[in-house]
Amino acid sequence: xxxIIKKSxxxxxxxxxxxxxxxxxxxxxxxAIEKAKPFRRSLxxxxxxxxxxxxxxxxxxxxxxxxxDVERFGVHIAASPRHTDALVVTGPVTVNMERALKDVYKQTxxxxxxxxxxxxxxxxxxxxxxxxxxxxxxxxxPVDVRIAGCPPRPxxxxxxxxxxxxxxxxxxx
Amino acid sequence: MNGGLEAVGQIRGAxxxxxxxxxxVHGVPMLRLRKQDxxxxxxxxxxxxxxxxxxxxxxAVDHRPREGRYELCYLFTLAARKEWLLLxxxxxxxxxxxxxxxxxLHAAKWYEREIRDLxxxxxxxxxxxxxxxxxxxxxxGSHPLKKECAWDQVLExxxxxxxxxxxxGEGVFEIPxxxxxxxIIEPGHFRFSVAGEPILQLEVRHFWKHRGVExxxxxxxxxxxxxxxxxxxxxxxxxxxxxxxxxxxxxxxMTVPPRARYLRSIFLELERLHNHIGDVGAICNDTAxxxxxxxxxxxxxxxxxxNDRLTGSRFLRGVNTVxxxxxxxxxxxxxxxxxELQAIEQEFSGIExxxxxxxxxxxxxxxxxxxxxHIAWDHxxxxxxxxxxxxxxxxxxxxxxAAYHECQPKVAVYRYGDVRARMRVRLDxxxxxxxxxxxxxxxxxxxxxxxxxxEAPTPGQWAVSAVEGWRGEILYVVMAGAEGRIHRCKIRxxxxxxxxxxxxxxxxxxxxxxxxINKSFNLSYAGNDL
Numbered sequence: 001x002x003x004i005i006k007k008s009x010x011x012x013x014x015x016x017x018x019x020x021x022x023x024x025x026x027x028x029x030x031x032a033i034e035k036a037k038p039f040r041r042s043l044x045x046x047x048x049x050x051x052x053x054x055x056x057x058x059x060x061x062x063x064x065x066x067x068x069d070v071e072r073f074g075v076h077i078a079a080s081p082r083h084t085d086a087l088v089v090t091g092p093v094t095v096n097m098e099r100a101l102k103d104v105y106k107q108t109x110x111x112x113x114x115x116x117x118x119x120x121x122x123x124x125x126x127x128x129x130x131x132x133x134x135x136x137x138x139x140x141x142p143v144d145v146r147i148a149g150c151p152p153r154p155x156x157x158x159x160x161x162x163x164x165x166x167x168x169x170x171x172x173x
Numbered sequence: 174m175n176g177g178l179e180a181v182g183q184i185r186g187a188x189x190x191x192x193x194x195x196x197x198v199h200g201v202p203m204l205r206l207r208k209q210d211x212x213x214x215x216x217x218x219x220x221x222x223x224x225x226x227x228x229x230x231x232x233a234v235d236h237r238p239r240e241g242r243y244e245l246c247y248l249f250t251l252a253a254r255k256e257w258l259l260l261x262x263x264x265x266x267x268x269x270x271x272x273x274x275x276x277x278l279h280a281a282k283w284y285e286r287e288i289r290d291l292x293x294x295x296x297x298x299x300x301x302x303x304x305x306x307x308x309x310x311x312x313x314g315s316h317p318l319k320k321e322c323a324w325d326q327v328l329e330x331x332x333x334x335x336x337x338x339x340x341x342g343e344g345v346f347e348i349p350x351x352x353x354x355x356x357i358i359e360p361g362h363f364r365f366s367v368a369g370e371p372i373l374q375l376e377v378r379h380f381w382k383h384r385g386v387e388x389x390x391x392x393x394x395x396x397x398x399x400x401x402x403x404x405x406x407x408x409x410x411x412x413x414x415x416x417x418x419x420x421x422x423x424x425x426x427m428t429v430p431p432r433a434r435y436l437r438s439i440f441l442e443l444e445r446l447h448n449h450i451g452d453v454g455a456i457c458n459d460t461a462x463x464x465x466x467x468x469x470x471x472x473x474x475x476x477x478x479x480n481d482r483l484t485g486s487r488f489l490r491g492v493n494t495v496x497x498x499x500x501x502x503x504x505x506x507x508x509x510x511x512x513e514l515q516a517i518e519q520e521f522s523g524i525e526x527x528x529x530x531x532x533x534x535x536x537x538x539x540x541x542x543x544x545x546x547h548i549a550w551d552h553x554x555x556x557x558x559x560x561x562x563x564x565x566x567x568x569x570x571x572x573x574x575a576a577y578h579e580c581q582p583k584v585a586v587y588r589y590g591d592v593r594a595r596m597r598v599r600l601d602x603x604x605x606x607x608x609x610x611x612x613x614x615x616x617x618x619x620x621x622x623x624x625x626x627x628e629a630p631t632p633g634q635w636a637v638s639a640v641e642g643w644r645g646e647i648l649y650v651v652m653a654g655a656e657g658r659i660h661r662c663k664i665r666x667x668x669x670x671x672x673x674x675x676x677x678x679x680x681x682x683x684x685x686x687x688x689x690i691n692k693s694f695n696l697s698y699a700g701n702d703l
Contacts, residue, residue, distance in 0.1 A: 003527055004464065014471050018478065047357045051382040054699045055407025055488055060357045062477070065470030079355035095328050096308045096381045097360060100352050126404050129325040131317050132385035151407070153487065 015069045021155035025148045028163045032144040036113055036164040039085045042074040043164065045115075046084040046108070050101050051133065052091030055151040056118040060088065062154045075161055086113040086164075092124040092133045093140055105141045113164070115145040117157065122146050178202055180224045180251055180258055188214055199423050199636050201248075203259035208271050211247070211262050212298075216277040218249050218258065225252035227553040228274075230637075230648050231284035232663040233292050235320045239633070243294060245271060248637065248648075250553075255571035257637070264294065273299040280553035283673055291318040291387075306380045306702075309333025317388055324388045340366040340374050348684065352381045359698035363687075370683040375676045382702040390662035395421050395630065395653060396495045398662070402649075403490050406666055406700030410486075411437075411444040412642025413649075413664075413700075414493040419574060420638035420651040421495045426627040433497035433622045435613045437575040439510070440489050442606040442613075445643035446514075447476040449599040449606070450521065452695050456596050457528070459689040460537045468524050472517055479513055497623030507614045518607045525600055538593035542690030544678040545590055552674045556645015556667045558694055561598045562590035568641035580612040590678075592693040602643075632660065644668065644697065666700030 036043070047060055063070040064077065078084045081104045093101055105114070116137045119125040127133050137143055147160050181202045185192055191210035196203045206214060218226035226249030234244045247260040264271060273296035275281045285296040286305035293316035296302075307315065310330045316322065337347075345368050352360035362378040386405055390398055402417035403410040415437055422429060429437075454469025477487040483506060484492055491499055502510075528534060544554070549562035559566055568574065569582040585601035587594035630653035640647045645667030654660030675694050679687055 003523070003530070007468070007523055007527065011468070011471070018474070019481075048353055049359050049382070051384050052359070052699065053404040053407035054359055054697060055404075055410070057357050057359060058408055059487075062470075062474060064357075065474050066467045067471055067474040077357060091382065092384065094382055094384055095311070095330075096383055097352070099310075100360065100381070104353055126401055127384045127386075127389065130385040130389055131322070131324060131326055131328055132383050134327055150404075150490075151488075153481075 014066050015072070016067075018067055018155050021153065021159040024156065024159065026146050028145055028160055032113065033164060033166060035111060035144060036086075037166070038111060039113075040074075040165055042076070043161065044076045044078045044083055044085045045088050046078050046081050046086070046104070047088045047090070048101060048104055050089060050091045050097040050121075050137065051094035051127070052118065052120055056090035056120075059151045059154050059157065060090070060117070063157060068154050068158055070158065070161065073158075073162065073165060081107040082109065084108050084112065086115055088115045088117050089121050089137045089141075089143075090117045092120045092127045092130075093135060093137060095132050095134055098134050098140060101137070101140055113144045114141055115147065115160070116143045117147050118152060119148055119150045122148060125150060180218070180226070180256070183221070183224065184214060184217065187217060198259060201257045201259050201637065203261055205261050205263075208245075208262040208264065211245075211260060212272050212274045212277055214260060215247060215249075215274040215281075218251075218260075219278050223253075226250065226258060227252070227550065228278050228280040228284075229257070229553060229646070230650070230663070230665050231281055231288070232650055233288045233294060233318075234652060234661045235292060235318065236633075238320050241266060243268075243292065245288070245294075246650075247274075250566075255566065257572075269293065270295045270297045272297055275299050275301075279551045279673075280670070283669065290316065292316055293319060303336060306383055308380065309335050317385060322388075324385070324392055335378060337364050337376055337378070338374065342368065344368050345373065361698050365684060365687070367684060370685075371681055372679050372684060372687070375679040375687075377672050377676055379672060379698065380702045382699055384703065386703040387662055387664060390659050390664075391654070393659055394657050395424065395651070395659055396626070396657070398659065399494055400491075403488075405664055405703070406668075406697040407488060408448055408697065409444065409642045409644065409647065409666070409700065410488045410490050411440045411492065412640050412644075412647045413666075414490075415441060415575070416638050416640040416642075416647045416649040417651070417662075418493050418495050419640065420636045420649045423636035423638060424630045424634060424651060424653055425495070427496050427624055429497050430621050430624055431576075431618045432501075432620045435576040435617045436498050436502060436622065437493065438577060438580070439502075439610050439613045440484075440492050441575065441640070441642070442610045443476065443480060443510075444489055446603060446606045446610075447473050447480070448643045449603050450476065452692070453596060453599055453603075455692050455695070456538070456592065456689065457534065459692050460534055462531065462534050465524060465528055465534075468520075472520060475513070475517065479510065483510070494623060496625060497621070499623070501622045507617065511611055511614050514607045514610055518604065521603060535593065537689070538596060539591060540589075541592045541686050542678045542682055542693060543589065543591045544674060546588070548677045549590065549674065552677075553670055554674050555670070556641075557595060557598050557602070557643070558667075558671050558674065559645065560584065560586050561594035563588040566646075568639050568646055572639060574638075574640060576613055576616075579616065580609055582609060592689055595693040629657070635661070642667065644695070645671070664700075664703060666697055668696035668698070668701040671696050672701055
């Protein structure tokens with residue numbers, strides 16, 4: 001017990017210790033911000049991987065670590081599409097995942113947002129044209145927000161989520 | 174002296190009439206056989222007490238455009254001195270059938286099904302002829318790695334249903350999980366057959382993320398496919414790109430300068446570090462020990478930020494290139510790395526003490542998800558999972574690459590094969606990685622970090638390369654095509670071998686322990702599905 005307390009004291013607070021995000025290549029649209037209004041202080045996310053290389057997953061997981069601690073902004077990861085406000089989709093849509101993606105979209109209650117995370121989700125990236133890839137996410141379900149990068153850094157994902165919250169100024173309150 | 178050649182002599186003695194030709198591919202002895210003799214020879218290699226070979230890779234090549242044949246190659250790693258031995262056989266003209274070796278070697282099971290799906294060649298006598306990579310909605314006769322199949326013709330969709338293996342009996346029911354999972358994980362399907370809590374059978378149904386990576390490689394030039402290799406499995410960017418680069422360098426006769434070799438080791442170990450520390454945290458998280466998870470998560474993040482500062486990529490992308498490195502590290506950067514890692518090691522040792530003082534954690538890890546040495550050997554398991562089950566294999570020591578000849582890596586081996594053993598291997602490897610980076614930083618020679626191509630490859634020439642990534646052995650077979658292009662690139666991530674093995678490790682455990690077992694394996698779906 002003593003060891004644990006000592007460790008926590010010596011570590012201190014690490015939250016927020018990350019380099020600032022670079023400017024987004026594509027700003028979040030006004031419509032998307034408007035659409036996100038009902039979720040403001042509590043945005044629940046479901047992550048759907050439709051064929052990524054798993055780097056985007058690692059960065060999404062990093063959002064939950066104590067350094068980024070996305071939950072402090074009211075962002076939660078849901079285990080079911082039924083509990084979801086926003087779908088975060090990564091990877092090009094493979095032939096084998098196409099149906100699962102459409103199903104998950106249907107199962108998510110309205111109103112809902114779709115965030116395409118990473119270059120592959122936006123334009124298939126390196127996997128463009130392959131016989132096993134049916135196209136970017138947009139081809140199958142409507143996309144509201146795009147976060148470019150291969151993969152985008154957690155700070156960049158966080159910046160977009162904050163914009164959606166409509167409260168970029170009060171992040172540390 | 175040479176175990177591989179000794180074994181060749183022994184096999185020639187035993188199968189004098191079966192062997193058509195003895196050759197070698199970049200130093201690896203190769204026996205060419207008639208196809209009907211392959212099962213007997215493979216069985217002999219696998220079981221003979223002096224040879225004891227385990228199947229490391231099995232792949233097919235379509236040579237039809239030029240030579241009118243398919244070629245099948247079997248790569249064995251021999252137990253004694255970890256030498257490689259190759260078997261090869263041809264299917265001429267209209268032949269589409271080859272004898273399956275799966276009845277003798279478990280390890281061949283998925284490879285042969287994969288070859289059937291991607292090339293349309295039929296492994297006669299295979300006990301499980303269901304589709305593996307091709308999901309049931311792919312049209313009949315679609316075998317994308319055949320040369321006449323277009324790389325960019327998106328598959329049509331037909332009706333079809335995969336037949337899961339059924340277990341019948343009173344009180345037996347099935348739990349389907351996936352392909353989309355509850356957490357932030359890649360897609361895959363698990364079908365548990367349970368009676369009450371204990372798992373009677375687990376069937377893994379994967380390949381949801383099949384993106385046609387091997388076919389995409391065939392559209393690339395030899396020297397330009399490194400970015401694609403980095404995206405085979407994102408968390409193993411260095412491992413995959415290094416394995417690819419090494420294969421191409423062998424083909425082009427390039428000698429990588431010493432400084433680049435050392436830098437490669439440093440980056441490979443950095444990748445191992447952040448993944449292992451993250452995994453230790455994730456294992457703790459699955460036992461609801463949030464404190465350790467938080468500490469490991471923060472250290473992993475610290476390492477990834479270090480990667481970003483060093484290379485501009487948190488995943489160390491764009492570091493390797495054919496012929497050496499695309500970047501160099503300055504003296505200041507090296508001392509920064511060294512200092513930061515020393516601090517992390519000290520912190521990590523503190524966490525380790527906290528972990529093992531927690532009886533409720535260790536109790537949950539012990540005897541959970543046991544993969545016995547016997548089953549591990551039968552499935553040719555290696556890497557972290559193998560070393561936790563007593564399989565003493567590590568390419569960094571056995572077939573040294575990069576700078577590992579000069580820093581003697583110590584190999585962590587445990588025998589119990591449970592979740593705790595797999596965590597212990599990772600803990601030990603974290604310390605060893607930091608030591609290796611320290612050694613490499615100190616011994617780093619001066620000089621250039623890359624070299625140009627020496628010779629143009631002749632079409633049809635090929636090379637195998639192996640890298641001990643953080644999960645285990647990553648194998649690449651690269652065959653040159655016309656005009657500097659790639660004719661065939663076979664990729665084997667360790668996950669492809671370990672997924673079938675996890676089906677055995679889960680047996681008899683309760684369903685709520687499966688996430689923990691799965692985490693202790695931590696396999697790549699992307700690297701498996703390709």
